[in-house]
Amino acid sequence: MAKTKPGKKDLDSYAIKGTNKVVRPGDCVLMRPSDSDKPPYVARVEKIEADHRNNVKVRVRWYYRPEESIGGRRQFHGAKELFLSDHYDVQSAHTIEGKCIVHTFKNYTKLENVGAEDYFCRFEYKAATGGFTPDRVAVYCKCEMPYNPDDLMVQCEGCKDWFHPSCMEMTIEEAKGLDHFLCSDCTSEDDAKRSMNTFPVSASLEPKLSADCYILT
Numbered sequence: 001m002a003k004t005k006p007g008k009k010d011l012d013s014y015a016i017k018g019t020n021k022v023v024r025p026g027d028c029v030l031m032r033p034s035d036s037d038k039p040p041y042v043a044r045v046e047k048i049e050a051d052h053r054n055n056v057k058v059r060v061r062w063y064y065r066p067e068e069s070i071g072g073r074r075q076f077h078g079a080k081e082l083f084l085s086d087h088y089d090v091q092s093a094h095t096i097e098g099k100c101i102v103h104t105f106k107n108y109t110k111l112e113n114v115g116a117e118d119y120f121c122r123f124e125y126k127a128a129t130g131g132f133t134p135d136r137v138a139v140y141c142k143c144e145m146p147y148n149p150d151d152l153m154v155q156c157e158g159c160k161d162w163f164h165p166s167c168m169e170m171t172i173e174e175a176k177g178l179d180h181f182l183c184s185d186c187t188s189e190d191d192a193k194r195s196m197n198t199f200p201v202s203a204s205l206e207p208k209l210s211a212d213c214y215i216l217t
Contacts, residue, residue, distance in 0.1 A: 011048040014056055014093050021099050023048070023058075028102045028119075031060070032095045039065075040097055042082055042119060048093065056093035061085065063102065063121065070130030076146040080108070080118060083125035083132070109149050120149070142183075143167050154178065158186030 014023045023029055023045055030040035043060035050056045063082035066073035082102060100117040108120030124133040137146045140153065140162045147153070153162040154175050163183055165175035175181075 007052040008049050011050055011056065014048050016096050016098065017094065019098065023096060023099060028100050029096045030098045030100050031091060032097050042100060057090050058093050059088065059090050062087045062089060064125055069125060076148045078120065078148050078150045080114065080120055082119050082121045083123050084121050085125045085127045087127040141167050154181050156181060156183040156186055158182050
């Protein structure tokens with residue numbers, strides 16, 4: 001058991017008031033913001049402790065939303081995307097409103113249904129400098145942007161790259177109705193040899209290893 005200050009003791013868990021949910025170290029939680037107009041803060045509980053008056057405090061590691069980062073929200077950031085920061089804090093356990101799940105990027109893209117409690121994280125974030133780890137990611141489509149799991153993409157049967165319908169001058173409805181798809185580059189290279197294999201239309205794809213990447217600054 002970790003050492004605590006005199007008069008304090010480590011707790012294995014904390015029951016969120018008014019609910020049947022129990023928080024343990026390692027869990028992700030929603031915390032009441034100081035401004036009621038803002039969405040709840042998201043944090044990972046690192047430690048739970050109580051003082052001699054049984055006041056419970058939690059040491060947390062904050063997740064940042066893209067709009068809370070120095071660079072702000074960008075086109076490829078998902079609506080439920082979070083950055084795991086190096087910002088630690090101690091808060092009253094009474095500010096915990098509920099629990100949530102912060103998935104890995106890969107696991108999030110495989111969810112059949114995304115619930116209100118589901119988030120994902122693919123970057124760690126240095127709050128003081130605005131730096132990211134990893135600092136670059138693979139890009140897709142002719143717009144050469146990283147993958148946003150909220151956006152529908154279609155896969156070319158020729159080059160196997162993924163494309164946004166809007167970048168290919170298609171509507172979402174037109175993309176969903178396609179039986180086959182070749183991007184403009186593959187069509188011009190060999191218009192007479194279109195593959196007859198079906199292709200996936202999906203908001204989920206495996207990251208493609210490529211020399212092309214987007215550098216995060």
